[in-house]
Amino acid sequence: MHFDIKPSDTLPIYRQIVEQVQRMIAGGACRPGDELPSVRALAQAHAINPMTVSKAYSLLEGEGLLERRRGVGMLVAAQVRPKRDRAQCLSLLKPATEAAAAQALQLGVDADAAVALLRQCFAEIQSRKPE
Structure with a gap:
């Protein structure tokens, strides 16, 4: 972990x-x-x-x-079941996404560039994950 x-x-x-x-x-x-x-x-x-x-x-x-x-x-906990529900997962992701969007706006980065950077980061992290 x-x-x-x-x-x-x-x-x-x-x-x-x-x-x-x-x-x-x-x-x-x-x-x-x-x-x-x-x-x-x-x-x-x-x-x-x-x-x-x-x-x-x-x-x-x-x-x-x-x-x-x-x-x-x-x-x-034994009774915990993974919440695979998309809405629940997205709600956990929202605070970090809002913070990133606020920082992008402060830096004058437009939404398309910020989304492209997010995609790039996502791909880099996925490539580092052990198979």
């Missing part, structure tokens, strides 16, 4: 973790029973405070997306 944590982002780190896990579950990348990295492992991998990771995991547990298993750690 890969997390893309950006300390310089305006979104707090714990929210970055929460939203990434929500998207991974909604997109089917995480399935019920999948184990998440331990608090310590995730904190060390990204040089962040373990309390930040713990806060994110606790919020996800409170939402019913994760469950804590003694001796195992945090798992995707």
Whole structure:
């Protein structure tokens, strides 16, 4: 499971973790029973405070997306089903898309150029995914 944590982002780190896990579950990348990295492992991998990771995991547990298993750690909750519904997935994507659109407007980039850049980024990320 890969997390893309950006300390310089305006979104707090714990929210970055929460939203990434929500998207991974909604997109089917995480399935019920999948184990998440331990608090310590995730904190060390990204040089962040373990309390930040713990806060994110606790919020996800409170939402019913994760469950804590003694001796195992945090798992995707058994009752969680990936939300393959297009509208739900798009609603999770909307905040990032709105932020990108606002930045494009501030930079004077037109919609066609911004969409072309999005397509290019999408293709680059897809090409880096392991088969």
